[in-house]
Amino acid sequence: MADELKDSGTVTALAVVGFVFGLIGMLGSFIPCIGSLAFYISIPSSILSGIALMIANSQKAKKTFAVVALTIGLIGTVVSGYQYFSIISAGESARRNLARMSDQFTRAETYRKSNSTNKEIAEPIQIVWYDSIWVDKNVETDGVTIVPAISFKIKNTSGRPLQNIKFYCIFVFEESGKNLTDGDVIAIKNPLPPGQISEEIFVKGYFGFRASSKQAFIKNKANWKSVKVKIYMAKYHEGILDMDGKSPLGTFPINKKIEGLSE
DSSP: OOOOOBOOHHHHHHHHHHHHHHHHHHHHHTSTTGGGGTHHHHHHHHHHHHHHHHHHHHHTBOOHHHHHHHHHHHHHHHHHHHHHHHHHHHHHHHHHHHHHHHHHHHHHHHHHHHHHHHHHHHTTEEEEEEEEEEEEEEEETTEEEEEEEEEEEEEEOSSSOBOSEEEEEEEEETTTOOEEEEEEEEEOOSOBOTTOBOOOEEEEOSOOEEESOHHHHHHTGGGOOOEEEEEEEEEOBTTBOOGGGOEEEEEEEEOSOBTTOOO
């Protein structure tokens, strides 16, 4: 006949305390947000209930109440822990979003200041000389491709030196206004003092026309559509050209001349 389990005052006392605090922790763990703090009650109650269960096993005493108390404490711990880590995760996500928004704001502010500087620079810049021509892009055995190009000089009429200016050129058809190609260059590598004229700045397009030879363009000059170039300026900042902030410097015709050929 199996030995009858006896009562233990120590087990009962620890189980009662664990049960009471475990019940408080479990009920509190279901309260939104505040319940994330319930594990401060649920964990100690689970420890007490666990100790009561260990003592009951060692003394071969009744352990039902200790098991119930431990179960309730663990439920509170799991629920409150889930809330706690959910709040931590949400906070971390909010922190990342705020950091991203701050970064976007900083970039927008940088562009705003850059745009303001572009307008301040563009107004005192004057193009004092220009020349245009068509140049080789590719020369192959079965044909040639030429692209529009423009050379120009600027004068610094501002009160401060200019440096690292990016010029952006859009080549368009005069009649339709449609884009043919574009090109860009970073110029004024050395500071250009106020009142001084820059060295020659050269910009050519990326795309153009193809024919069997350069002479073929001259023979069909009557059908050669006229092209003009719009020159814009943008401050070169960390490799970024802000197209919304570019400032126009002027529009100039592209001569129907081909490099290396005389009329």
